[in-house]
Amino acid sequence: MSRKKFIVRSNFTDIANFAKMIPTRSKMLDSGSPAPVPATYPINELAKLIHPGRMKLKIDRIVEHSDNVKSFILVSAEGKKLAPFRAGQYLTVQLKIGSSVLTRPYSIASTPQNARDGFYNITVKRVPDGFASGWMLDNLKPGDELTAFSPEGTFVYEPIRDAKTVVGIAGGSGITPFLSLAGSIADGSCKAELVLLYGARNADEIIFREELDKLNQNDKIKVVYVLSDSNEEGYEKGFIDAKLIQKYAPEHYSIFLCGPKAMYEFAEKEIEKLGIRKKNVRFELFASASKPEAIPGFPMDKAGLTFRLTVRQFGKETQIECLSHESVLVALERAGIEAPARCRSGECGFCRSKLVSGEVFIPSNTDGRRIADVKFGYIHPCSSYPMSDLTIKID
Numbered sequence: 001m002s003r004k005k006f007i008v009r010s011n012f013t014d015i016a017n018f019a020k021m022i023p024t025r026s027k028m029l030d031s032g033s034p035a036p037v038p039a040t041y042p043i044n045e046l047a048k049l050i051h052p053g054r055m056k057l058k059i060d061r062i063v064e065h066s067d068n069v070k071s072f073i074l075v076s077a078e079g080k081k082l083a084p085f086r087a088g089q090y091l092t093v094q095l096k097i098g099s100s101v102l103t104r105p106y107s108i109a110s111t112p113q114n115a116r117d118g119f120y121n122i123t124v125k126r127v128p129d130g131f132a133s134g135w136m137l138d139n140l141k142p143g144d145e146l147t148a149f150s151p152e153g154t155f156v157y158e159p160i161r162d163a164k165t166v167v168g169i170a171g172g173s174g175i176t177p178f179l180s181l182a183g184s185i186a187d188g189s190c191k192a193e194l195v196l197l198y199g200a201r202n203a204d205e206i207i208f209r210e211e212l213d214k215l216n217q218n219d220k221i222k223v224v225y226v227l228s229d230s231n232e233e234g235y236e237k238g239f240i241d242a243k244l245i246q247k248y249a250p251e252h253y254s255i256f257l258c259g260p261k262a263m264y265e266f267a268e269k270e271i272e273k274l275g276i277r278k279k280n281v282r283f284e285l286f287a288s289a290s291k292p293e294a295i296p297g298f299p300m301d302k303a304g305l306t307f308r309l310t311v312r313q314f315g316k317e318t319q320i321e322c323l324s325h326e327s328v329l330v331a332l333e334r335a336g337i338e339a340p341a342r343c344r345s346g347e348c349g350f351c352r353s354k355l356v357s358g359e360v361f362i363p364s365n366t367d368g369r370r371i372a373d374v375k376f377g378y379i380h381p382c383s384s385y386p387m388s389d390l391t392i393k394i395d
């Protein structure tokens with residue numbers, strides 16, 4: 001066995017300083033106030049503001065863009081400061097509809113500065129056959145209160161990771177995180193530049209037209225409208241493909257995409273053709289698959305089957321039904337079981353639960369679990385489909 005010699009030299013300055021700390025501390029203790037320790041400290045207050053857990057919000061007003069799209073302007077129902085967020089993040093609202101308790105994430109359309117001024121804007125578009133969006137549009141009114149969770153999400157500009165210019169690809173209500181980003185570029189709080197390619201079927205479907213036209217006048221922001229179903233002067237015609245991206249993008253750029261699933265599937269292939277590094281591509285896609293049977297790898301012999309789901313939560317065991325074509329999270333919500341959830345797309349990990357027994361199908365493109373969770377049998381119920389009777393444990 002070989003031996004090595006190390007010489008450890010003392011740092012006398014450190015030792016001398018350390019020795020001085022004792023009398024200094026004693027003096028501070030002697031001169032301390034006899035008053036009781038304060039109940040709160042500024043740093044704790046700040047932590048609570050940034051991570052409030054739940055917030056009680058009130059609908060201050062509603063902006064109607066059309067019968068199928070409305071913006072809800074939300075303020076604190078308790079007169080508190082709103083949790084800060086970064087442009088591109090989302091707010092998860094909790095809804096009680098009949099006997100169901102469900103959550104829905106919505107990108108915040110307003111800017112971080114607006115939150116400091118006391119409001120958030122979330123914009124809701126009716127999803128055909130959607131449960132929550134239609135209910136929100138048809139039932140919510142000014143003065144109604146909602147519970148929301150702290151803003152979350154990684155669809156944000158990172159100066160160290162991203163190129164100076166973001167090429168944003170938006171479709172439908174997927175414009176909202178870009179509106180927030182553009183707003184914060186315009187107010188100087190974000191140092192990025194934005195080329196925004198906004199796809200719609202026709203000009204009437206463009207949401208926030210007035211705001212976007214105004215932002216387009218800023219020399220750091222360029223907005224290009226792309227219409228798939230109509231040919232009009234001043235608009236690009238067709239779909240947002242690799243050629244169109246190259247036409248407007250500078251030499252170096254990051255790509256951010258937020259839009260409906262069909263657009264995501266099309267654009268994903270087009271973006272691949274551009275050969276951009278993965279770290280410079282970001283997708284925001286809320287919602288689990290509407291037709292999981294269409295996902296490659298779905299076991300077709302299980303299509304349309306009903307299983308028993310045993311839920312262990314807070315020391316209680318509940319049994320409910322779950323269908324193979326709906327996610328475990330949807331089954332929980334339908335049964336009125338309050339399950340933690342935020343993104344609903346397998347990414348954030350908030351719904352992480354232990355799969356005690358049974359089998360689930362997890363589409364590979366929404367499997368955001370950590371390696372250790374895969375190994376130790378945890379699932380994300382929002383992106384897991386029952387393939388047998390199941391038992392899960394929710395923390």
Ligand code: FES
Nearest residue numbers: 342344349351382
């Ligand atoms: S809610 Fe985000 S991973 Fe399930």
